[in-house]
Amino acid sequence: MEALFSGLVGIFFAVALYLMMSKRIVRVLLGIAILGNAVNLLLFTTGRLTAAVPPIIPEGSETLAAGAANPLPQALILTAIVISFSFFCFLLVLTYRAYQDLGTDDTDEMRVAEPENPPLPPMGY
Template identity: 75%
Template sequence: MEPVFAILVGLFFAAAIYLMLSRITIRIMLGIAILGNAVNLLLFTAGRVTREVPPIIPDGLDTLPAGAANPLPQALILTAIVISFSFLTFLLVLTYRAYQDLETDNTDEMRFAEPRDRPLPPAGY
């Protein structure tokens, strides 16, 4: 099963890089989202994809028993999901704000676009 996931991780990385090299900001954001999913799948695959017993340590033992699942990849994936979601949300707000001010979603046009002359919202808005 690991070779299938390895090929899928490679496809995710390739699609993410292709989308991030685009000039359209929405495609860039989709590429970043796919990149986050590729990293999560990579961590999942690196933690072995076998069914094992839960990592419950009985009293008197200091280490995991043989054949127990490794909880570290699961914790890393949960952390990566939270970080990628917050980063993607920040990028979404930033992209929307840039589109409002510059009236374009093309990064080449953004470099030379003049911001619209409109007042800023009041403080605390």
């Protein structure tokens, strides 16, 4: 089962890198979202994929059972989901604002485009 998930992680990373090298910002955003999911799946795979023994310490014992899944990657995934979602939302708002100002989502055109609403000059006192 781990081999299947390892292959899936590799495909996710390849697709994410391909999308992140695009000239369109929306594709870059999708690549970042897929990269976050690839990292989460990688962490999940490293914690052993077992359905038989949950990562709970039985009563009267001080350690996990021998075949139990590792709970640390599962806790890291919860944190990584929150961080990747907030990062994606920040980039989405940043992209939307850049599209409003520049009128394009092509990175080559963004370099030479002038803002539709130029900034106001500073007020002197």
